[in-house]
Amino acid sequence: MIDVSVIGCGNMGSALITGLSRAGGYRITAYDVDPEALEAISAHCDRTTTDLGDVRDSELVVLAVKPDIVPIVLEDLDLRAEQTLVTIAAGVSRARVAAETGATVVRIMPNLAAETQTMAAAVSWDDPDETVRQMLSDLGEYVEIDEDRMHVATALNGSGPAFVFYLIRAMQERAVAEGLDxxxxxxxxxxxxxxxxxxxxxxxxxxxxxxxxxxxxxxxTIEGMEVLFDSDVDDVVGDALSAARRRSEELAGDDTE
Incomplete structure (x- = not known):
């Protein structure tokens, strides 16, 4: 049984909690300052708390808050060297987090499909962490990358689900317009x-x-593909990815990757 605490129960934190609960083998503590957020995810947790002190003994602590909240949490989060802190904050480097904690820091870029254990994730670490490996495997597929490629991963698999949802909607709407239920x-x-x-x-x-x-x-199919071949859809999709990557770099600011 792996003891894991998730700090932040927004969309991504909740997806991680739900996926881990469905995978089994995890004792899950959820932390958030919003009692309603905790209530929404309580069925998938062993414990919910608004006290940050309650997460300090977990083997694995996942920091699932927005980038601007990271320094505020780290100021009050006292972890030990034998613990692992996993950060998912876009644009926040491991070095920046490691400067504020005694724990080993691992950075991942997950996506919302963690909820259904079909997540695509990228991970960056100094040394492979077997507990994090287990968690990522239980939630889907992952690749190991150098941290300076995290901006691209943020755009590709982090933002990518929204791009796919957009394309699914476009196909659905045209099919409906053509007469399908x-x-x-x-x-x-x-x-x-x-x-x-x-x-x-x-x-x-x-x-x-x-x-x-x-x-x-x-x-x-080839009739439809000819429309795509003659369009600039490749550039449009690529531009969406590049825009997301640039935003990740902006969030990092002067932070070193």
Whole structure:
């Protein structure tokens, strides 16, 4: 049983708590200054608290607050060298956090799919931490990256779900406009993205080969693909990612990555 405390029960903190609860094997303490936030997540916790002192004995402490709140929490958070502090704050370097705590600091960029244990995450550390490895594996898939690539990961897998939701909505809405029932269109659009993503993860073929596999000469798919090929959609999607990456860099300010 792994003792884990999550500081901050907003969208991302709640997603982590819910995913860990569903995975099993975790004794979870949730901390927030908002009793309503704690009430909303209480079914997935062993304990909820508004007292920061209650998280100080956990083996693993996850700092899931907004970047501007990090210094305020760290000022009152007294951890020991044998503990691990995991920070998910965009633009806040490990060095900046480590300067305020005695614990080992690991930085991750998760996403909301932690709730369904299908998360994509990036992790940066000095030395691999087996407890953090276990947590990330229980919540989905993860990659290890150098910390100076965290801005890109923040844009790709951190912000990326919103970009995907946007595309799912666009496909759903057009299908409805073409006559499909809204609920049916939502299911088919979402499951299509899910199935395509699973195919990418399980296949050895590159993305061009997978596109070709769906496109029969003279068929429906190639007709639609020609519209995409003739558009600037690649640039638009890329620009959205770059904008998110730049914002992560702005949040970091003079902080060293």
């Amino acid at each position: 809204p609920a049916d269109a939502r299911t088919l659009a979402a499951q299509t993205f899910k199935g395509a993503a699973e195919t990418v993860l399980r296949s050895d073929r590159d993305l061009d080969a997978l596109i070709d596999a769906v496109c029969s000469p003279g068929g429906t």
